[in-house]
Amino acid sequence: MKMNSLQQKIFYLKNRLFRPQSLRWEQEFLHDSELDGEARSALIFSRMRHIVRCAWENSAFYRRKYRAAGLEDGIIRSRADFEQLPPLEKDDLRNYADEIVNNTIPAGRRRLSTTGGSTGIPVKVYHDRRLPLDVVGWHVVRMFGGDISDNAAFLARYNPHKSVLPVNQLMWFPTRRCFLDVSLIRPGDWEEYYRRCLKNSPRYLQGYVGAIEEFAGFLSGHSLRLPSLRFVWTTAAPLSESSRAFMENVFNCPVYSQYGCCEIFHLACECVDKEMHYFDTIRHFEAVDPAGRLLPENQSGELLVTDLLNEVFPLIRYRNGDRIRILDRKCSCGSKFPLIDKVQGRTTDVIRFPDGSCVPGDFLTTIFDHAPRGRTAVSGGSASGLFFDDPLCSGFRTVGRRGGGVLRPAAPEIFRNRVAGQRRGGVRNCQRPGKNPVYCERGGGGGQ
Numbered sequence: 318m319k320m321n322s323l324q325q326k327i328f329y330l331k332n333r334l335f336r337p338q339s340l341r342w343e344q345e346f347l348h349d350s351e352l353d354g355e356a357r358s359a360l361i362f363s364r365m366r367h368i369v370r371c372a373w374e375n376s377a378f379y380r381r382k383y384r385a386a387g388l389e390d391g392i393i394r395s396r397a398d399f400e401q402l403p404p405l406e407k408d409d410l411r412n413y414a415d416e417i418v419n420n421t422i423p424a425g426r427r428r429l430s431t432t433g434g435s436t437g438i439p440v441k442v443y444h445d446r447r448l449p450l451d452v453v454g455w456h457v458v459r460m461f462g463g464d465i466s467d468n469a470a471f472l473a474r475y476n477p478h479k480s481v482l483p484v485n486q487l488m489w490f491p492t493r494r495c496f497l498d499v500s501l502i503r504p505g506d507w508e509e510y511y512r513r514c515l516k517n518s519p520r521y522l523q524g525y526v527g528a529i530e531e532f533a534g535f536l537s538g539h540s541l542r543l544p545s546l547r548f549v550w551t552t553a554a555p556l557s558e559s560s561r562a563f564m565e566n567v568f569n570c571p572v573y574s575q576y577g578c579c580e581i582f583h584l585a586c587e588c589v590d591k592e593m594h595y596f597d598t599i600r601h602f603e604a605v606d607p608a609g610r611l612l613p614e615n616q617s618g619e620l621l622v623t624d625l626l627n628e629v630f631p632l633i634r635y636r637n638g639d640r641i642r643i644l645d646r647k648c649s650c651g652s653k654f655p656l657i658d659k660v661q662g663r664t665t666d667v668i669r670f671p672d673g674s675c676v677p678g679d680f681l682t683t684i685f686d687h688a689p690r691g692r693t694a695v696s697g698g699s700a701s702g703l704f705f706d707d708p709l710c711s712g713f714r715t716v717g718r719r720g721g722g723v724l725r726p727a728a729p730e731i732f733r734n735r736v737a738g739q740r741r742g743g744v745r746n747c748q749r750p751g752k753n754p755v756y757c758e759r760g761g762g763g764g765q
């Protein structure tokens with residue numbers, strides 16, 4: 318790879334010294350991404366076979382499930398065998414996570430990731446700490462014409478805590494990165510963030526699409542510009558064409574979309590031609606009809622996605638709830654990763670409070686994965702709390718960090734108790750005539 322800047326050279330030198338596995342893995346990923354036809358297909362099938370065998374040998378859940386489906390020895394001999402395997406459902410993750418996990422791998426190699434919580438039982442998965450998956454992000458940034466060592470700005474939920482921020486900054490030095498935790502945006506935050514952006518000259522902005530659109534709204538409303546930006550990389554929810562057009566106008570650079578889910582990161586990403594490519598060498602996609610039959614290319618169906626790499630917690634033919642269409646055409650950008658149509662699934666909006674605070678809905682999407690369709694409605698909230706019409710969706714309140722900036726699900730029983738009238742101090746009923754009750758929690762965040 319040609320190194321253009323000192324910043325880039327320092328970044329890769331540091332990785333060579335302290336994370337050599339990331340560079341090795343990057344080479345392998347790039348090599349695989351260039352494979353054609355038979356060789357690519359053979360690599361993908363060998364990974365499918367390996368992950369099924371790994372699941373069979375090390376996970377009581379899969380062995381039981383696959384044996385019941387007629388698999389005798391944990392070995393798939395063809396793609397047709399693979400396509401016969403029963404899908405993995407969200408309920409399976411909820412009920413059997415402890416049996417899915419590969420116990421032969423030391424617990425220290427697992428990184429817990431939970432999503433959801435609307436039913437009180439979050440979906441739990443583990444990722445493999447040894448896999449330097451952030452390298453896929455390096456590839457994505459390069460695809461957009463930048464480099465991961467470029468100065469960047471972030472608008473997401475997970476940011477380095479202020480206690481570790483200096484370490485994070487030192488690790489990345491001389492690359493400058495500025496963050497804003499967007500789980501709750503308070504009045505004045507945008508202005509302060511904009512000033513930091515101006516100081517750090519980010520070449521790209523990455524984060525939740527709703528949050529970035531809010532920021533664009535702020536800039537547009539105040540006739541401000543961020544001239545250093547070369548592209549914007551949105552995540553967490555589909556990007557509508559109207560939002561894209563608005564943001565491209567404000568930021569004066571291209572805006573791209575990435576597709577992923579909390580259970581499996583880095584599923585797909587747009588290229589410079591704004592076509593969505595999925596990373597087939599590490600994630601296997603199938604579109605199926607309601608009966609579970611595989612659909613041909615160009616037909617829209619439910620996505621079954623297989624993480625071809627995660628041996629710690631195998632996710633095989635996982636139905637994540639999104640609908641996709643795998644396309645048979647090639648993209649003019651030259652990438653060999655296959656194309657999918659715009660993902661149909663989650664959309665979000667911003668929740669605004671009368672005091673001027675707002676919560677971009679992006680990160681709330683997974684919380685409602687399991688809520689009955691059409692039953693999730695915000696019934697009330699304030700900068701310190703947010704509650705929903707349906708007790709099934711439980712209550713959410715802000716806790717801890719950054720002066721009460723992170724929304725966490727409150728224990729559903731607590732919320733139900735409150736609904737049942739056993740309200741304790743600090744909670745008030747803002748009942749509106751003829752409408753569902755609204756419960757707001759007053760005062761600061763505090764733990765739960």
Ligand SMILES: [Zn+2]
Nearest residue numbers: 588592648650
């Ligand atoms: Zn392309």
